[in-house]
Amino acid sequence: MRDFYGTVLDNPMMLGTARFPSPQVMQEAFRQSGASVATVSLRREGGGGEAFREMIRSLGIHVLPNTAGCHSAREAITTAHMAREYFDTDWIKLEVIGDENTLQPDPFGLLEAAKALCADGFKVFPYTTEDQVLAARLVEAGCRVLMPWGAPIGSGQGLNNPYGLRTLRTAFPDIPLVVDAGLGLPSHAAQAMELGYDAILLNTAVAEAQDPVAMARAFGMGAQAGMLAAGAGPMPVREMAQPSTPVIGRAWL
Amino acid sequence: MKIEVNGTRHDIAATTVAEALTLLGWGDMRVATALNGDFVPAAARADTALSDGDRLEVLTAMQGG
Secondary structure, eight states: OOEETTEEOSSSEEEEOSSOSOHHHHHHHHHHHTOSEEEEEEEEOOSOHHHHHHHHHHTTSEEEEBOTTOOSHHHHHHHHHHHHHHHTOSEEEEOOBOOTTTOOBOHHHHHHHHHHHHHTTOEEEEEEOSOHHHHHHHHHHTOSOBEEOSSSTTOOOOOSOHHHHHHHHHHOTTSOBEEESOOOSHHHHHHHHHTTOSEEEESHHHHTSSSHHHHHHHHHHHHHHHHHHHHHOOOOOOSSOOOSSOSTTOOOO | OEEEETTEEEEOOOSBHHHHHHHTTOTTSOOEEEETTEEEOGGGGGGOBOOTTOEEEEEEEEEOO
């Protein structure tokens, strides 16, 4: 596993904590998935926040606060500072949303916020697109992890642009890459890992499954299978058939 | 002092962010604060003065993806 700002994760799965039918189901889903990172957010105090924070701490895994819902660099920067103090971590999943329908990141606001936060000592996990030029700018700004989307958040479409994701992997061989958002099935997780990605981050596909615990386990297995396959060296794709049974020794009938 | 706390108007006898949190019942709770869009660290709350019309945000942990 690759190094995420000095932390080597023991499992390539990162799981969100939202939309689960109950806290108990959420906790069991985390256990069954083997996830090494839990994403959380900050919202207006309405009671229960501290109990939730304790529950996440009891999972004994890394906490990654997000800036979900922020539409400007300023909002995201303020939220990141609040999250750093509240959750006592300098990790931040940086989201600056540019479009209401697709929840596509705003590349300009994202870069502006990433520059400010990296300069301020944050370990930024930017939720980005597969745009290679933007990725290069984020790395220049100090990001040592990139999290391109697979598809729009919560859509379950899988990897909409495998070419773009593959290109990004080739362009940034030494930067940990995470497919974040849009995964719907464990096969999507496997596909992302087969592309050589270092981790996957998802939420809705598990939380909104009919059986979230079983789906969490399935995603964990999918990610593991893909990771193992990437390391095993997949065969080249060929245009035509090639017999797998030896031709030598074939009977003359 | 007329301020807005988490989007709701309050008329409150507080002159600082720390006093406002105490009067609102959040004095001992772990929360994160921002005033008019700027982060206010916990250590700075007692020295951060309030003015009429200020917008105070008091946040805590929530589920997220």
